Amino acid sequence: MPYFFPDESHVRERSDRFLRRMYLMRMLGTFLCFLPIASVLEERGASWLPISLLVFNGFVWPHVAMMISRRSKKPNQAEFRNLAFDAIAGGAWVALMGVCPLPSAVITSILIADRFSAGGWRLLRRAMAFYCIGFIVCWPFSGMTFYTEVTVRTLWLTLPLSTLYIIALSAANYSISRKLRDKQHELEKTALMDPFLGLPNRRLLDRRLMLEFERSRQDLSCLMVLDVDDLKMVNDLFGREAGDYVLRSVATILRQETGEHDFPALLGDDEFVVILPGISEEEAYAVGYRLLLKASEIRLSQDAGFQCSLSAGIATSRGREDYHQWLAAAERAVATIKQNGKNSIGSAGRA
Numbered sequence: 408m409p410y411f412f413p414d415e416s417h418v419r420e421r422s423d424r425f426l427r428r429m430y431l432m433r434m435l436g437t438f439l440c441f442l443p444i445a446s447v448l449e450e451r452g453a454s455w456l457p458i459s460l461l462v463f464n465g466f467v468w469p470h471v472a473m474m475i476s477r478r479s480k481k482p483n484q485a486e487f488r489n490l491a492f493d494a495i496a497g498g499a500w501v502a503l504m505g506v507c508p509l510p511s512a513v514i515t516s517i518l519i520a521d522r523f524s525a526g527g528w529r530l531l532r533r534a535m536a537f538y539c540i541g542f543i544v545c546w547p548f549s550g551m552t553f554y555t556e557v558t559v560r561t562l563w564l565t566l567p568l569s570t571l572y573i574i575a576l577s578a579a580n581y582s583i584s585r586k587l588r589d590k591q592h593e594l595e596k597t598a599l600m601d602p603f604l605g606l607p608n609r610r611l612l613d614r615r616l617m618l619e620f621e622r623s624r625q626d627l628s629c630l631m632v633l634d635v636d637d638l639k640m641v642n643d644l645f646g647r648e649a650g651d652y653v654l655r656s657v658a659t660i661l662r663q664e665t666g667e668h669d670f671p672a673l674l675g676d677d678e679f680v681v682i683l684p685g686i687s688e689e690e691a692y693a694v695g696y697r698l699l700l701k702a703s704e705i706r707l708s709q710d711a712g713f714q715c716s717l718s719a720g721i722a723t724s725r726g727r728e729d730y731h732q733w734l735a736a737a738e739r740a741v742a743t744i745k746q747n748g749k750n751s752i753g754s755a756g757r758a
């Protein structure tokens with residue numbers, strides 16, 4: 408299977424959910440339609456044939472439709488064919504009722520609402536075309552009459568359709584939109600977090616830096632860039648898994664050892680950033696030394712003598728023109744530490 412193919416089981420699960428939802432809605436819909444249609448047909452003295460067809464449509468069809476979709480190689484396409492049959496049946500029953508106004512209007516509006524909410528104009532247009540076919544083919548069988556009478560019994564039997572089905576449709580739509588909203592949150596989170604290290608990625612860091620830089624115009628803030636020392640050597644000597652382990656351990660330290668208002672993030676490769684809002688350079692140094700000390704406790708099973716070290720650069724927000732300048736200053740401070748022997752902290756000084 409090519410690597411870019413979506414997970415088959417996930418697609419099947421989604422299709423199963425769709426079929427189940429259609430099955431339940433169809434069962435409810437055909438049963439609720441059965442009541443007023445049977446009432447009108449009985450009042451009009453209909454023969455056994457339309458009555459039998461109505462019983463089939465009301466009580467057997469939802470199960471047959473589900474079976475057809477489940478057995479099909481393309482269940483979703485089969486379900487769209489079933490929807491076409493539903494629309495034909497809708498038009499046919501309106502015609503066979505002699506366009507009896509109340510149930511006809513309710514059945515037609517529910518069909519319109521259902522299709523529009525499921526597939527917009529495209530599905531609605533298709534459904535209306537099938538509805539018209541059903542109507543045109545069956546109307547001659549009812550003598551092309553208009554049956555204008557609505558009895559109290561038909562009125563009462565139309566009520567459940569005009570209330571219960573609308574409520575069920577709204578509940579189903581709400582559940583779908585809630586799932587979509589949750590999915591959107593999940594996707595947003597995935598797009599802004601580094602899944603490997605569990606830290607915000609560069610995209611989120613940039614947003615946060617911009618906000619923090621604006622906020623720091625009233626109150627001084629510090630920015631710390633930390634770079635893992637000699638990660639290439641760790642990779643070369645002990646393998647990339649060991650390097651990954653070091654990066655994950657540093658990320659965990661940053662998450663655990665920074666304050667509630669601090670913002671640790673991944674800058675790229677083996678570089679991290681911590682935004683330290685509302686603190687002075689001295690306080691930032693204290694945070695930095697704590698992080699370096701914790702990092703020195705990281706051990707590798709491959710070498711008992713291994714000691715991890717970090718180089719850190721601090722820059723205050725004061726005097727910087729924008730957050731790019733702020734970040735560049737902290738990066739320059741790290742570069743200086745790297746040149747001077749690593750495993751230490753330095754600051755960029757004011758701009």
Ligand SMILES: Nc1nc2c(ncn2[C@@H]2O[C@H](COP(=O)(O)OP(=O)(O)OP(=O)(O)O)[C@@H](O)[C@H]2O)c(=O)[nH]1
Nearest residue numbers: 634635636637638639640642647650651676677745
């Ligand atoms: N294991 C691992 N290595 C990585 C990852 N991302 C980047 N690297 C490696 O980290 C190294 C970073 O390069 P440098 O920062 O120039 O090298 P360094 O060995 O850390 O040297 P100094 O920063 O000067 O101490 C490169 O060899 C990258 O291949 C990663 O996700 N996992």
